[in-house]
Amino acid sequence: MKKLSARRRxxxxxxxxxxxxxxxxxxxxxxxxxxxxxxxxxxxxxxxxEEGKKLFSVSxxxxxxxxxxxxxxxxxxxxVGAASVDFQVGTGRMPAATSQGPQVxxxxxxxxxxxxxxxxxxxxxxxxxxxxxxxxxxxxxxxxIAKGGELFRTNCAQCHNFVxxxxxxxxxxxxxSLEGVAPKHIYEAMQTxxxxxxSFPDTTLSEKNKKxxxxxxxxxxxxxxxxxxxxNLGGLGPVSEGLFAWIFGLGALIAVAVWVAARTAKAKKS
Amino acid sequence: MSTTENTESRERGxxxxxERVADWADGRLGIYSLAKSNMRKIFPDHWSFMLGExxxxxxxxxxxxxVYLTLxxxxxxxxxxYHGSYVPxxxxxxxxxxxSTLHISFDVRGGLLIRQIHHWAALIFLAGMFVxxxxxxxxxxxxxxxxxNWLFGFLLFVLGMFTxxxxxSLPDDLLSGTGVRFTEGAILSMPIVGTYISFFLFGGxxxxxxxxxxFYSIHILLLPGIMLGLMVGHLILVFYHKHTQFAGPGKxxxxxxxxxxxxxxxxxxxGFFFLVFGVIAAIAATTQINPIWAMGxxxxxxxxxxxxxxxxxxxxxxxxxxxxGWEINFWGHTLVLGVFIPLVLFGLVLGAIALYPFIESWVTxxxxxxxxxxxxxxAPTRTGFGVAWVTVYMIGLIGGGNDLIATHFHLSIxxxxxxxxxxxxxxxxxAFIATKRICLGLQRRDRDKVxxxxxxxxxxxxxxxxxxxxxxxxxxxxxxTLTAHHQYEPAQVGPAVDENGVERKIKGSEKLRxxxxxxxxxxxxxxxxxxxxxxxxxxxGHGHH
Numbered sequence: 027m028k029k030l031s032a033r034r035r036x037x038x039x040x041x042x043x044x045x046x047x048x049x050x051x052x053x054x055x056x057x058x059x060x061x062x063x064x065x066x067x068x069x070x071x072x073x074x075x076e077e078g079k080k081l082f083s084v085s086x087x088x089x090x091x092x093x094x095x096x097x098x099x100x101x102x103x104x105x106v107g108a109a110s111v112d113f114q115v116g117t118g119r120m121p122a123a124t125s126q127g128p129q130v131x132x133x134x135x136x137x138x139x140x141x142x143x144x145x146x147x148x149x150x151x152x153x154x155x156x157x158x159x160x161x162x163x164x165x166x167x168x169x170x171i172a173k174g175g176e177l178f179r180t181n182c183a184q185c186h187n188f189v190x191x192x193x194x195x196x197x198x199x200x201x202x203s204l205e206g207v208a209p210k211h212i213y214e215a216m217q218t219x220x221x222x223x224x225s226f227p228d229t230t231l232s233e234k235n236k237k238x239x240x241x242x243x244x245x246x247x248x249x250x251x252x253x254x255x256x257x258n259l260g261g262l263g264p265v266s267e268g269l270f271a272w273i274f275g276l277g278a279l280i281a282v283a284v285w286v287a288a289r290t291a292k293a294k295k296s
Numbered sequence: 297m298s299t300t301e302n303t304e305s306r307e308r309g310x311x312x313x314x315e316r317v318a319d320w321a322d323g324r325l326g327i328y329s330l331a332k333s334n335m336r337k338i339f340p341d342h343w344s345f346m347l348g349e350x351x352x353x354x355x356x357x358x359x360x361x362x363v364y365l366t367l368x369x370x371x372x373x374x375x376x377x378y379h380g381s382y383v384p385x386x387x388x389x390x391x392x393x394x395x396s397t398l399h400i401s402f403d404v405r406g407g408l409l410i411r412q413i414h415h416w417a418a419l420i421f422l423a424g425m426f427v428x429x430x431x432x433x434x435x436x437x438x439x440x441x442x443x444x445n446w447l448f449g450f451l452l453f454v455l456g457m458f459t460x461x462x463x464x465s466l467p468d469d470l471l472s473g474t475g476v477r478f479t480e481g482a483i484l485s486m487p488i489v490g491t492y493i494s495f496f497l498f499g500g501x502x503x504x505x506x507x508x509x510x511f512y513s514i515h516i517l518l519l520p521g522i523m524l525g526l527m528v529g530h531l532i533l534v535f536y537h538k539h540t541q542f543a544g545p546g547k548x549x550x551x552x553x554x555x556x557x558x559x560x561x562x563x564x565x566x567g568f569f570f571l572v573f574g575v576i577a578a579i580a581a582t583t584q585i586n587p588i589w590a591m592g593x594x595x596x597x598x599x600x601x602x603x604x605x606x607x608x609x610x611x612x613x614x615x616x617x618x619x620x621g622w623e624i625n626f627w628g629h630t631l632v633l634g635v636f637i638p639l640v641l642f643g644l645v646l647g648a649i650a651l652y653p654f655i656e657s658w659v660t661x662x663x664x665x666x667x668x669x670x671x672x673x674x675a676p677t678r679t680g681f682g683v684a685w686v687t688v689y690m691i692g693l694i695g696g697g698n699d700l701i702a703t704h705f706h707l708s709i710x711x712x713x714x715x716x717x718x719x720x721x722x723x724x725x726x727a728f729i730a731t732k733r734i735c736l737g738l739q740r741r742d743r744d745k746v747x748x749x750x751x752x753x754x755x756x757x758x759x760x761x762x763x764x765x766x767x768x769x770x771x772x773x774x775x776x777t778l779t780a781h782h783q784y785e786p787a788q789v790g791p792a793v794d795e796n797g798v799e800r801k802i803k804g805s806e807k808l809r810x811x812x813x814x815x816x817x818x819x820x821x822x823x824x825x826x827x828x829x830x831x832x833x834x835x836x837g838h839g840h841h
Binding site: 174 | 341342343344345346347349350378383384385386387388401402408412416419420423424427470471555564567568571572575576579581582583584585586587589590591592595597598599600601602603604605606607610696697698699700702703706707708709710711
């Protein structure tokens, strides 16, 4: 450093600085050009991407290719966007097991949110795509729960059931239960359409619509939901109710009948 | 009626008030002779004879709670905006029917509890009727003289299904609306008349503005009225025929061994009513059923996955779900076989069990009265048929819940559907054969027990070193119970020539009957029960086997 500081007044210093600045800017531009918006803190962003790339090459590249271009084992990630990464990794779906059956299922997330952000930044740098929503976008403020319910029944209930208890799709695939899914992940799923789910971009379901749906799910299918009638038997409708009626209803009554019939009026033996 | 003046008691002073009231009533209603003939009516004790009571009591509970619900329910499809206390629906357009059901659930005192008692009791009523019907079937209680009562019971079950269906359709929620749409589809699949019936039922295009009001009068008046009448008839016939009983010492075709109606059965049955009410109320108080607020109001453009009917319509749902979506075009008319065939099968499956008693009595030619019940093993062909029928029914239920079975057992819904398709045909055959073998095995075991006694599990070593297991002879009572059943000879085709020696024409039905009769009572289809001679020979000092 001494050398550098010693020569900072060299006549060519300005030229060198200019050159370095040009190379730096050009390089950063080459790295950052695909993202749709300029980042505020460019150095930290490029660091994040760098870190994300490292994580990517360890955890994702074996299927998605070293540059996220995809392979026979996994699709290209160019243009899927940060929201997609945040959803897939945040819900533990990615990285997937080598043999995952008909559909990749949610499991325990093995990354910290910081690492997910790094991965997301790297994948976002490959091509423009939906961004991770802000808490303002998926938060409950200003949401219309009833409207959300109507939208949910129109757009989501076909696969996810009335209140998001989940349902079957063809050949072992299924629409998962939405109970306990983070609002951010629900938002991202709507935005990006993971696996069999269609995507609902803002042109189909506006930001407000998404907010309404999330607020509805929070009201009817979350740990704080109150079931006025008691145990909700999984919220699966008449099949679980019927099983319950047979096993616990008629079962209990038959047990009672056996008990009553066993107590017959007999003459006392003295 | 005791119309003679009792002058002597007058002289001794007035009779007690109760007696005077009874006298007054007897003079007008003839209650004394009625009571005399019925108060000491005998009922045998067995838990399975109380299944019918479960049905009757849950029916009474349904009527009582249903009356309460009618006080608050508005059977109208006029559209209103919801302003009640359930937040996630506030501001939504819905029919008055749905609105008033929400009102009952959230704003009427005790409304939700009563609704849940009503609905749980309905599920248990139908389940109780199913099990009661199977008890009657497997013990042969439907035989002469009780065939008509069997049909009464069957009609109660079928009408119960439709009363339930029209009932759960009333709230006009998204789940039941889907079910009504399903029904409309089934009606439309009927050739020629389908469209007309559908337009007649819904007052035009589905869903229209009429069906809730129409289902309402069907649900609260027409069907329960008929059911109440049938139930009274059912009970009168039970009284008239007297109750059946299982074979045992002292029990014959001519008597009934048990306890008198008064006071024993009145106390027992009365107490049992409250136990049934208690169990249903406890379930209703703790367990949610049909949360219509979660399903939302019906709109024909919305649908949810996991849309199933209540369990008693589940096998119809299954028939539709596993039927391939066939359709044929016939002179410009589409015949939707994918829906119409299940509709026909629905009737055939139910009809098969209803008509079975008549088929059996024709095949076996048995015209005698039966008051002693069969043990299911002693009628292997009937038991096999019954299990095969239950198998078809259960396969339908599995098919109706194929999506939930797929998600909860991590299977492919396509595999579940194919399993159900194959086992719709194979299941009953396998069930029939397996059940019959098991019955025959049990008959052999009974025979062994009668002839050789009960295996005690005690091993004895004889002086010359041989080990034998000690068999304990059965008691006289047990011997009677195991050998009380009558074994029939298979019907034969009549002689080929008539009494004049002229060759007789043998009808095809006669041959068929002889063949079927052989399937009931032929050599390999029942194990001859031990005769007295066999028993004497074995027990007369040849020692143990």
